[in-house]
Amino acid sequence: MDGARVVVTGGAGFLGSWLCERLLGDGAAVVCVDSLVTGARTNVAPLVDHPRFTFVAADVCEGVPVDGAVDRVFHLASVASPVHYLRLPLETLRSGSLGTTHALDLAERTGARFLLASTSEVYGDPLEHPQHESYWGNVNPIGPRSVYDEAKRFAEATTAAYRRSLGTDATIARIFNTYGPRMALADGRVVPAFVQQALAGEPLTVAGDGSQTRSLCWVADTVDGLVRLGESGFPGPVNIGGDAEVTVLELARTIIDLTGSSSTIEHVPLPQDDPRVRRPDLAEAEGLLGWRPRTPLREGLIRTIEWVAAQRRPEHLPA
Numbered sequence: 387m388d389g390a391r392v393v394v395t396g397g398a399g400f401l402g403s404w405l406c407e408r409l410l411g412d413g414a415a416v417v418c419v420d421s422l423v424t425g426a427r428t429n430v431a432p433l434v435d436h437p438r439f440t441f442v443a444a445d446v447c448e449g450v451p452v453d454g455a456v457d458r459v460f461h462l463a464s465v466a467s468p469v470h471y472l473r474l475p476l477e478t479l480r481s482g483s484l485g486t487t488h489a490l491d492l493a494e495r496t497g498a499r500f501l502l503a504s505t506s507e508v509y510g511d512p513l514e515h516p517q518h519e520s521y522w523g524n525v526n527p528i529g530p531r532s533v534y535d536e537a538k539r540f541a542e543a544t545t546a547a548y549r550r551s552l553g554t555d556a557t558i559a560r561i562f563n564t565y566g567p568r569m570a571l572a573d574g575r576v577v578p579a580f581v582q583q584a585l586a587g588e589p590l591t592v593a594g595d596g597s598q599t600r601s602l603c604w605v606a607d608t609v610d611g612l613v614r615l616g617e618s619g620f621p622g623p624v625n626i627g628g629d630a631e632v633t634v635l636e637l638a639r640t641i642i643d644l645t646g647s648s649s650t651i652e653h654v655p656l657p658q659d660d661p662r663v664r665r666p667d668l669a670e671a672e673g674l675l676g677w678r679p680r681t682p683l684r685e686g687l688i689r690t691i692e693w694v695a696a697q698r699r700p701e702h703l704p705a
């Protein structure tokens with residue numbers, strides 16, 4: 387990666403900021419393009435003085451305003467959490483469609499390798515378990531989650547078509563639920579929601595009976611998978627995610643245990659089309675990239691809890 391110039395769209399978000407940091411550490415020059423619609427300048431604040439880091443404020447739906455040579459494009463810009471994509475349905479569809487086309491155009495124009503940050507949501511509420519990349523998915527095309535799922539499916543179709551018709555060196559990562567420091571505390575995703583509730587001694591809001599499962603992956607592990615796929619020549623798609631599947635209720639109990647909280651559990655309505663199960667088949671990631679998630683769930687949760695607790699201390703709270 388030494389000397390490479392890498393564009394990271396969505397680089398001021400949770401995953402993007404970890405990716406920018408990792409790429410700088412690997413010796414790359416990083417151009418972070420972000421509209422800050424859901425990301426935050428604070429996520430990249432420690433990087434802005436780095437001589438190889440540039441921040442460009444732009445909406446990728448309008449274009450990706452980067453001049454000069456580019457070696458890699460990591461396209462992460464997307465509204466990404468249910469709370470936000472239910473609030474911003476049209477923006478979500480546009481970033482998956484127009485935004486992805488513009489990011490692909492940049493890669494095509496510069497001859498860069500392109501990586502699409504796709505999602506396990508392309509599998510929808512899966513009828514196959516675990517999910518292998520060959521599974522086509524079970525998505526409700528007009529349900530509330532469809533703006534995200536179908537935008538990513540369109541983004542995958544566009545990426546595959548650029549590769550087929552124009553020869554763009556493009557690949558697809560299907561990322562499963564990832565957690566860790568710098569997740570937006572207010573975007574409703576399950577780990578930050580439960581950790582904040584546990585630290586505040588409030589009930590943990592478990593959706594439905596909590597028997598639905600997710601397979602969580604520590605952020606640095608996910609980012610390592612993305613970098614490996616970006617550096618490989620594989621077209622993908624490749625699943626990148628955790629292999630320790632837990633029910634949401636087990637996750638809530640683990641977080642109560644790790645925080646030593648006296649919180650109880652409160653069952654709240656299950657959102658429409660909430661996937662029942664989710665676990666990646668990691669044979670491709672392991673075979674092609676030599677990648678496996680390394681960080682045990684409890685270890686990653688402890689680090690995340692420490693980070694959330696630090697954000698709640700008075701010096702981090704708004705005046």
Ligand code: NAD
Nearest residue numbers: 396398399400401421422423424425445446462464466564
């Ligand atoms: P995030 O919300 O923290 O980051 C997304 C970033 O993209 C934000 O900084 C946001 O401001 C930016 N963005 C959104 N629309 C934009 C636009 N039109 N122009 C420019 N910037 C824009 O979310 P995240 O969890 O870091 O997700 C990053 C990527 O990874 C997304 O593409 C998401 O779909 C994908 N992904 C994440 C997970 C996960 O568990 N975190 C799982 C699957 C896929």
Ligand code: UDP
Nearest residue numbers: 468574575576577579591592593598634660
């Ligand atoms: N969830 C929950 N309580 C919350 C937030 C989420 O029980 O306060 C559930 C949600 O219904 C889903 C799972 O946790 O079953 C993961 O939700 P998240 O929004 O983190 O990710 P996704 O649904 O996209 O997998």
